[in-house]
Amino acid sequence: MSQQEGFRPANMALCVFAIALGVFMQVLDTTIANVALPTISGNMGVSFTQGTWVITSFTVCNAIGLPITSWLSRRFGEVQFYIAALFCFIATSFMCGISQNMAEIVFFRALQGLSAAPLFPMSQVLLMSIFPRAKRGMALALIGMVAVVGPIVGPILGGWLTYNYSWPWIFFINIPVGIFSIVVILAQFKDRPQEKTKPKLDMVGLVSMALGVGALQIVLDKGNDLDWFANNWIIAGSVFSAIMLIFMVIWELTDEHPVINLRLFANRNFCVGTILLTLGYGGFFSINLILPQWLQTQMGYTALWAGLAAAPMGVLPLLLSPILGKFGHRLDMRWLAASSFVVIGISCYWRAHFNLDVNFATVALVQLFMGLGIGLFFMPTTTILMSDLNGHEIADGASLSSFIRTLGASFSSSLTAWIWARNSSLHHSLLSENISQYNPLVSQQLQHPTVESLLQFNQSVTSQGLMLSTIDLFAMLTVLFLVLTPFVFFTKKAASHDSSSMSGGH
Numbered sequence: 001m002s003q004q005e006g007f008r009p010a011n012m013a014l015c016v017f018a019i020a021l022g023v024f025m026q027v028l029d030t031t032i033a034n035v036a037l038p039t040i041s042g043n044m045g046v047s048f049t050q051g052t053w054v055i056t057s058f059t060v061c062n063a064i065g066l067p068i069t070s071w072l073s074r075r076f077g078e079v080q081f082y083i084a085a086l087f088c089f090i091a092t093s094f095m096c097g098i099s100q101n102m103a104e105i106v107f108f109r110a111l112q113g114l115s116a117a118p119l120f121p122m123s124q125v126l127l128m129s130i131f132p133r134a135k136r137g138m139a140l141a142l143i144g145m146v147a148v149v150g151p152i153v154g155p156i157l158g159g160w161l162t163y164n165y166s167w168p169w170i171f172f173i174n175i176p177v178g179i180f181s182i183v184v185i186l187a188q189f190k191d192r193p194q195e196k197t198k199p200k201l202d203m204v205g206l207v208s209m210a211l212g213v214g215a216l217q218i219v220l221d222k223g224n225d226l227d228w229f230a231n232n233w234i235i236a237g238s239v240f241s242a243i244m245l246i247f248m249v250i251w252e253l254t255d256e257h258p259v260i261n262l263r264l265f266a267n268r269n270f271c272v273g274t275i276l277l278t279l280g281y282g283g284f285f286s287i288n289l290i291l292p293q294w295l296q297t298q299m300g301y302t303a304l305w306a307g308l309a310a311a312p313m314g315v316l317p318l319l320l321s322p323i324l325g326k327f328g329h330r331l332d333m334r335w336l337a338a339s340s341f342v343v344i345g346i347s348c349y350w351r352a353h354f355n356l357d358v359n360f361a362t363v364a365l366v367q368l369f370m371g372l373g374i375g376l377f378f379m380p381t382t383t384i385l386m387s388d389l390n391g392h393e394i395a396d397g398a399s400l401s402s403f404i405r406t407l408g409a410s411f412s413s414s415l416t417a418w419i420w421a422r423n424s425s426l427h428h429s430l431l432s433e434n435i436s437q438y439n440p441l442v443s444q445q446l447q448h449p450t451v452e453s454l455l456q457f458n459q460s461v462t463s464q465g466l467m468l469s470t471i472d473l474f475a476m477l478t479v480l481f482l483v484l485t486p487f488v489f490f491t492k493k494a495a496s497h498d499s500s501s502m503s504g505g506h
Contacts, residue, residue, distance in 0.1 A: 009188035018184035019123050026119040027150025032158040036167040044102040057106045058113035060217040064210045065117025066403035067260035070395040077194040082122045088115035090178035097168035121398035138325030145321040152314045156307035202259040205252050212244030220414040261396040269491045273385025274401045281405050282412035283480050294470050312368035320375035336380040338488040343373030345481030352474040384491050423472045428465035
């Protein structure tokens with residue numbers, strides 16, 4: 001047994017709260033800047049497209065920083081490394097807030113993303129290390145709850161701060177929260193034995209991974225704007241990314257001390273569980289991306305009201321998390337995960353039957369129902385993928401699964417935007433073909449056409465095209481979640497002690 005195995009903080013509740021805040025800030029900052037992006041772009045005097053680098057720079061460096069989390073935690077100690085990451089996150093948040101031009105904010109957002117990378121996986125490790133084996137499901141349930149609440153609060157809080165104060169406050173809000181977390185964790189973990197090793201750093205794997213992932217993220221982010229493979233830069237970036245990533249995989253599988261432990265994919269539960277987590281989270285990310293955009297662009301909602309319409313999604317996960325944490329070890333996680341895919345699939349099916357007359361209550365009720373599926377998603381899938389890992393494999397698994405999930409979300413974001421825009425244009429063209437003086441439904445209006453009437457027709461066709469494109473997207477997501485359901489049972493049942501054995505050497 002590790003020296004750390006029996007450690008318990010003096011105030012468990014306060015300690016758990018402080019660690020959870022670290023996760024919350026990391027998840028929050030992936031969405032909070034989205035609402036303020038038009039304001040930031042305007043204040044910096046750049047186009048909206050150029051302004052998206054505020055999001056891209058954070059996501060790229062966040063993904064790149066995830067795989068080396070395990071190595072850094074072993075080298076410097078888990079608590080010290082987590083505190084250092086929190087401190088850097090606070091400092092870079094402050095620098096983002098006082099940036100005077102777009103180059104500065106993109107640079108500091110990149111550093112903020114790098115600092116934020118360890119917060120999610122290391123919070124998992126620290127939480128599971130302080131819980132007794134029989135109660136570690138509670139730690140995973142808490143992480144899942146925070147992961148759900150963050151994207152809900154982000155747009156609402158970001159819109160409120162930007163409207164009532166100014167955009168820098170979306171970054172300044174991290175400072176007092178981060179300082180509180182640091183003070184509490186330092187006090188609560190001061191007596192915890194620290195185990196440090198000096199593992200070798202796989203520099204070749206790290207550089208090839210950073211170059212491959214960085215190029216891939218840029219391709220995914222800019223592909224839609226540059227018309228994908230009709231653009232030479234996108235082709236070149238894709239080829240370069242593929243070469244670097246293929247080289248990285250070969251190198252990591254043959255290197256004695258890989259920066260990311262790809263050998264974990266030999267474990268069936270980790271392999272299948274990570275794929276399910278990535279695809280399921282990608283679908284969830286797609287819903288969170290497209291629904292607020294549709295509500296704001298076509299239904300006339302403000303950013304705040306769009307956030308409020310999405311907010312009921314977090315109600316049931318909040319209620320379910322403590323229940324799953326307490327009784328989860330008695331249940332078969334596979335059935336819970338399968339149920340989550342079915343519930344989310346049904347919610348997408350209902351959204352696929354929305355129209356431009358749908359009201360706020362209907363949108364909110366479907367979100368509330370989907371919350372049941374989200375509440376059953378994170379904790380069971382994470383338990384499944386980590387159930388057979390032990391010792392340092394836990395930190396490796398946490399960082400690797402988070403890394404792949406982050407890439408999956410980025411890919412989902414780009415693919416969703418591309419499908420939405422492409423299908424919207426397609427439906428606009430098809431609907432426009434029916435507008436002519438020979439169509440009795442519109443001939444009377446077109447007998448004496450004016451610029452105003454033609455613009456009104458075009459606006460109506462555009463709205464209907466976007467509505468049909470939104471329906472297409474939710475129909476695809478319905479199929480995705482229902483197809484994922486049976487694959488859950490390709491994993492082995494995690495015994496009650498397995499789901500809590502994730503502490504391993506911690």
